[in-house]
Amino acid sequence: MNHSLVTEGLSKVFRLFLQGDVRIPVLDNVDFSVAPGECVALTGPSGAGKSTLMRCLYGNYGAGAGRILIRHRGAMVDLAAADPRLVREIRQETLGYVSQFLRVIPRIGARDIVAEPLRARGVPAEAAQARASELLTRLNLPARLHNLPPATFSGGEQQRINLARGFAADYPVLLLDEPTASLDPVNRQVVVALMAEAKARGAALIGIFHDTEIRDQVADRLFEVLPIQDAA
Amino acid sequence: MNAPLLTARDLTLRFGRIAALDGVDLEIHPGEVVAIVGESGSGKTTLLRVLSGLMRPDGGEVSYLGQDVLGMSEAARRRLMRTEWGFVHQNPRDGLRMAVSAGGNIGERLMATGARHYGNIREQASHWLTRVEIDPARMDEVPAKFSGGMQQRLQIARTLVTLPKLVFMDEPTGGLDVSVQARLLDLIRALVADLGLAVLIVTHDIAAARLLAHRMLVMRHGVVVESGLTDRVLDDPQHPYTQLLVSSVLAA
Structure with missing residues (x-):
């Protein structure tokens, strides 16, 4: 099948050297896939490894074993084995990630944070900023805030900036970790619409949604991440 | 993908009984920002000085776009330093x-x-x-x-x-107040992105490395103990020393 992303035998064990070399297995042999235009919601109890899986898929956590195949520039590439420069290229063109928290950069305004992924692809500043303003406005962030660095913004405002940044660049594969967690109902529906539009243009979405109402509106399929029983 | 700007192979250098560099390999590509982190005495500044031809190693090779940096005449190295290279010293008095x-x-x-x-x-x-x-x-x-x-x-x-195509930076925010550091880091970040510079930056400031660097090398006792994508190294450190380094940073 023509998947956007496939994992094969993906496993992850954390080794904590400072705690007497404790080994914590989190993912064991995960086989997962997502097709273009599909949204898969990761489910499972808290601590089961949903966020760990998500971070492995982004290359933020290294995979312990297995492969993470992603369709990049028309070919399937193993993200788990890719060198850092290839991972950067994949993140620039193919793979986006909306994390739960915004990492603010001193002195950089909201609009520039949102425009940054487009600028990195070589989109001219004006076009990138116009797209950023459009998304921020759509997510109901008042225009007077667009130029300000978001360090002092509320949690919900910061999350909307994160979302605008994630949706600005039309990634073919988008990871969303609790994208609606601190949003009001109006903005939740904006995010639902943005996700639906992304699916309609063929993007593959992988999300963690604690809000089951939102999840049922956007997810085509659920993928359960099960906790590993302690091997000890 | 394009060829590396600078390549170093198996660099070794000893100061008496202390290994300042012990089998260090490194590559940096055009437009790439690479941070070298580690505690004082880990060999990171020595590495920067060797790579830029300021200091000779006991063994190993450094090549810049195919030219042998260690075998280059002093005049040729100085010419490079005036044109295609830049060096930002920790103490501005050393560079001004x-x-x-x-x-x-x-x-x-x-x-x-x-x-x-x-x-x-x-x-x-x-x-x-x-x-x-x-x-x-x-x-x-x-x-x-x-x-x-x-x-x-x-x-x-x-x-x-x-x-310049390649800039070496040695603790550029080292001696500055925290408020001044943030401004300087942001300025470096913007200039590097606008100009597409390759930068090799030595720092012990993990947050600065996260902000600036695409890739990171962790050094200890003259050895590169871990390297990779910056956020991977910091969020999923594999080496005991990197885990110690990351866990020692206070979250502000």
């Missing part, structure tokens, strides 16, 4: 001429690459002062009258004015 005006510090480096027209040089100097957020009206003042943060920004302007 303190008795020469701010504008002169920038213009001097331009003249070393062949610029002769006084008006153009002055105009460029003014442009670069603005870029590093120094009022161009202060162009004729000597750097000794500037604050530490301004001196560091002037050193950066002096280094970048010739649009």
